[in-house]
Amino acid sequence: MSDEPDTLDMDLASGIAAFESKQFSRAVGLLAPLAEQGSVEAQYRMAIMAQNGLGMLPNPLMAYSYMKSAAESGLGLAQHGLAFMYMEGECTDKNPAKAVEWFKKAADQGLVGSLTTLAMMYEQGHGVEQDPDEARRLYKLAGFDER
Structure with missing residues (x-):
């Protein structure tokens, strides 16, 4: 053995x-x-x-x-890190849509930073269609009060 x-x-x-x-x-x-x-x-x-x-x-x-x-x-921190790479165009081509996809996976694992960034992306219409309601929902999930 x-x-x-x-x-x-x-x-x-x-x-x-x-x-x-x-x-x-x-x-x-x-x-x-x-x-x-x-x-x-x-x-x-x-x-x-x-x-x-x-x-x-x-x-x-x-x-x-x-x-x-x-x-x-499936490592949440890595999903968040990869999403950031796509969002910023760091170590790979900038791809806001892919960033959203990976932030969602990390957010599903409860990463508050991912929820917050995703909310901001919905608020600004960055990589997704602008959706203030979804942004509010995500901010609330992340523990923020009404914005």
Whole structure:
């Protein structure tokens, strides 16, 4: 019986700890192999580091690729991150409609930031048809009082 899963879990935990304490070079060393093997948590953090040049040179292609992979695996924070990439045109082409699609997925998981951004997009008609009622509904879901 192999103890490999325990080692992977320890590497992931150590990599996340290094990321959280801003030891980005160490985090990259621990998380890169795990991200390649499909660890969603590792992919998300590698995407952040690649996007912002933390512990490595900025790598927009890697950032987009890992963020998209983690988002497609259902990680809410990655769905929010991917939506932002589409909204801002960062690491990929600007695509407000795709941004809305991914913000909706993250909002469905209860991410308040995604609900709020989505509400703003409906309010402004950015990537969707302007819909003040939907904007109000989303702001309310996000915990804001009437606007």
